[in-house]
Amino acid sequence: MDDRFNTIAGWTLFGGIVALGLSSLSGHYFLADKENRPEKMGYTIEGVEAEGGEGAAAAEPIGMRMAKAEVAKGEAIFAKCKACHVAAQGGANGIGPNLWGVVGAAKAAHPGFAYSDALKAKGGNWDFASLDEWLTSPAKFATGTKMSFAGISDPMQRADVILYLNAQGSNLPLPAAEAAAAAPAADAGAPAADASAEASEAAK
Structure with missing residues (x-):
């Protein structure tokens, strides 16, 4: 009777150790997977742009x-x-x-x-x-x-x-x-106009 009890207890303990080891290994696997593929973490809400993405453009x-x-x-x-x-x-x-x-x-x-x-x-x-x-x-x-x-x-x-x-x-x-559209164009043309004026003065 004692031998049978010891056998059952031994197998139970062994099963627990195996389960604990598998749990630890799977945890490390999924953690490594998330670290290597951060884009897979979380989820996207449809119609909402992530901060800093295309929706954040001016x-x-x-x-x-x-x-x-x-x-x-x-x-x-x-x-x-x-x-x-x-x-x-x-x-x-x-x-x-x-x-x-x-x-x-x-x-x-x-x-x-x-x-x-x-x-x-x-x-x-x-x-x-x-x-x-x-x-x-x-x-x-x-x-x-x-x-x-x-x-x-x-x-x-x-x-x-x-x-x-x-x-x-x-x-x-x-x-x-x-x-609104013309203002940047006018600003961009200013240096060219200044350069033209300077060239004109130099030619005198």
Whole structure:
């Protein structure tokens, strides 16, 4: 009886040692695999660009994007905002203020809505550039804002939404796309112009 018990105990102990060894080996294998292939770790959320990737590239100037924006696309994107906002003339405030005529209007000034002190402190009117900045990240634009929306990372989607809002009671002239594009070209031409002037002076 004792021999049988010892045999069972011995095999049980042996099985435990083998299992522990296999567990240790598999742990080292998967750790080495992750270290050698870091791109396989984690997962990607569809539609979200990793920080520092292509999505982090500098956006085109707002004037250039507004020239390519589409009201219909902006309306479709704004559908996500309707849980908090309306953009109809005479519409009631909701969780957020009514956005009818917001483009060109004073910041934090729609009647009947309790704005945060952070947004009140910004002052000025909502123009295309400030709306673009606001929609990129409300929390960065006005630290302490009540608006918990994370923002729209796609620059063209922001332009589409702003164009749609501009069509809801504002209809302000769009910013000139040419001015934004021409400025770098003018700067690039300056050294050449200076060199030409210097050559002309030297020839005298």
